[in-house]
Amino acid sequence: MIHNKKEFNLGIALLVLFFIVLFAMFQPLFDGHNAMAYLDNLYNSISKGSAHYVDALKEEAKTLAGYNVKVTMNMEDEAQAADSVALITAAGGTASAQGKALTINGDYVAILNACLNDADKLYNNDSAALKAKYPALAGKDDRQAVYNWYKILGGFDKELKKQEAFAQAKVAFNVNSKVVETAYNYYKVVPEQIKNKIGIVIFSLVFYVIYTMWYGFAILFVFEGWGLKISGH
Template sequence: MIINKKEFSGGLALLAAFFIVLAVMFQPIFDGKNAMAYLDAMYNSISKGSVNYVAPLRDEVKDPAVKKDLTLKLTYTTGVQAEQSAKLFEKAGVKVSLNGKALEVTGSVVDILNASLDDAELMYHNDAEALEGKYGVEARRTTFNWWTSLGLMEKALNGQEEFKVAKVTSTVMKKAVETAYNYYEIEPLDITDELGLVIFSLIFYVVYTLWYGFAILFVFEGWGLNLGH
């Protein structure tokens, strides 16, 4: 039995309006996307815009402790990946010897890390064409090969007790190469470029959630359902 028709009707009106707005939000009216997809893409772009670490990592690579010529033995899971990765080191200007699934790399660690940062920056800016022209391999595969190679380098460097160099190598792998791979094809965006929409979306989320909550509350209270003990 409805004990408060005014409150019950108000709750139903709020619910109806809530679902009308929800239906509009699901329409592809925001650059061909619905509201959720559009905001998801925007926040992904803002996220990418906040994680371009290439420039500060170039400074970190300049650390005198990293400026060493070393010989590293790297073993890959397949001969194909070893062969593709050999091209990365050759382009970096170091000596490479390929033997099946294994590479022996001799040369400047700084040159290798700077080469990986150059390619990570191309990938970060979605310049797949430049990477593919450079190595003749699909851009994501090249970036994955860098990620694998730097991981193997870190392991080899730790084995030689070159802990400082290993740490910088790991940082480049995670903050530059891995980030560029994960955000590929997403356009970077500074939050200040969409600050108004960001603020509106956050406020709207809170208001819209409360809107639904109060609508349900008014319907139940108007219906005579109350919580008690």
């Protein structure tokens, strides 16, 4: 038996409206995406837009001006070592591959800047420019050049520490973690500044709170209208 019909009906009405809105949220009404996918893309775009450190890392690299790097590192396989030679020579250095071993010699800042420029192209989703620059990678993954840079910088970090060139190793680590990984992981995501989407961001957060409370009150009204009470006895 319904204890309070008015309150029960209000709860049912709120539940019905809740599920109507939920159904609408799963329809492709937002640029061909449902609300969940749209907001996921939006927050990925905002996250990417707030993670552009190329200029800052170029300034950091300048502190190492005049340093000539000479290291030998192991790549994942022979193909990667051979392909990576082109990256270093395009940066003005010299490199040779023997099996998986890659030997690099050259101006460290010039090599870091070349890496930063390539990563910036991928950050801006311009993989075509990278494939045009490195024809040997044309048939491979769009992100292959930047992935090769990731392995090279990891090698710099490891080998330069062995040479006690800790400042140089730190910059390689920073470029990798702040620029190369960002460009690789966010590939094809369009960067967006939060200030350009602040209205949607605020609305989505406020709506989330209200929508959650909406469901909670609907259940509360249904149970109370039904006559169910929470008792401490």
